[in-house]
Amino acid sequence: MDIVDKLAEIFKEFPGIGERQARRFVYFLMSKNEAYTGNLVSLIADLKKEVSRCKECFRFFINKKGVGNLCEICADTNIDSSMLMVVEKDSDLESVKKSRVYTGKYFILGGLVPIVEKNTKSRVRIEELKKKITSNNKEPDKLQEIILAFSLNPQGNHTDQYIREQLADLLSKQNISISSLGRGLSTGTELEYSDNDTLKNALKTRQ
Numbered sequence: 001m002d003i004v005d006k007l008a009e010i011f012k013e014f015p016g017i018g019e020r021q022a023r024r025f026v027y028f029l030m031s032k033n034e035a036y037t038g039n040l041v042s043l044i045a046d047l048k049k050e051v052s053r054c055k056e057c058f059r060f061f062i063n064k065k066g067v068g069n070l071c072e073i074c075a076d077t078n079i080d081s082s083m084l085m086v087v088e089k090d091s092d093l094e095s096v097k098k099s100r101v102y103t104g105k106y107f108i109l110g111g112l113v114p115i116v117e118k119n120t121k122s123r124v125r126i127e128e129l130k131k132k133i134t135s136n137n138k139e140p141d142k143l144q145e146i147i148l149a150f151s152l153n154p155q156g157n158h159t160d161q162y163i164r165e166q167l168a169d170l171l172s173k174q175n176i177s178i179s180s181l182g183r184g185l186s187t188g189t190e191l192e193y194s195d196n197d198t199l200k201n202a203l204k205t206r207q
């Protein structure tokens with residue numbers, strides 16, 4: 001494997017990038033000067049230093065000094081903690097947050113549950129989610145509703161079902177309701193690319 005192959009292999013792992021695009025990235029980098037590639041390398045190195053994962057919602061955030069290990073949403077005591085929206089990934093959280101249609105807290109599941117999958121628990125944060133629900137059961141911040149917000153595709157639907165099954169006992173014991181974003185989103189919709197009106201509608205018609 002030469003250096004072109006090695007780099008292309010890495011780019012191929014990026015979301016949505018295939019073999020041909022990965023190679024185009026490598027040739028693009030070859031055409032750039034050293035200042036450009038040097039800057040890219042140091043930004044990538046700094047990314048891991050400056051970004052932390054929130055210990056409450058598992059979201060990545062820029063860890064400014066003194067902030068601690070909570071992101072600004074989880075650290076904000078004014079945010080409504082009676083609602084918890086469960087999303088697949090960081091970019092989903094960011095688009096819902098940007099839309100300002102939802103004012104509660106979030107939880108990042110870390111993936112979707114594939115339809116054919118034996119070892120599900122290692123792929124999504126189901127145990128962490130259960131722990132969070134159990135720990136948020138005290139007044140005045142008691143959790144009252146879980147909102148599942150996954151993309152409307154077979155894998156998203158499967159994940160929705162899986163989470164409902166996994167949480168059923170816990171939620172009925174603690175009297176917490178569960179709903180799913182749905183009606184307002186059309187089939188195949190990626191949450192991440194939904195506009196404000198669509199999200200608002202999907203939230204209003206959750207069931």
Ligand SMILES: [Zn+2]
Pocket residue numbers: 054055056057058059070071072073074075
């Ligand atoms: Zn957080």
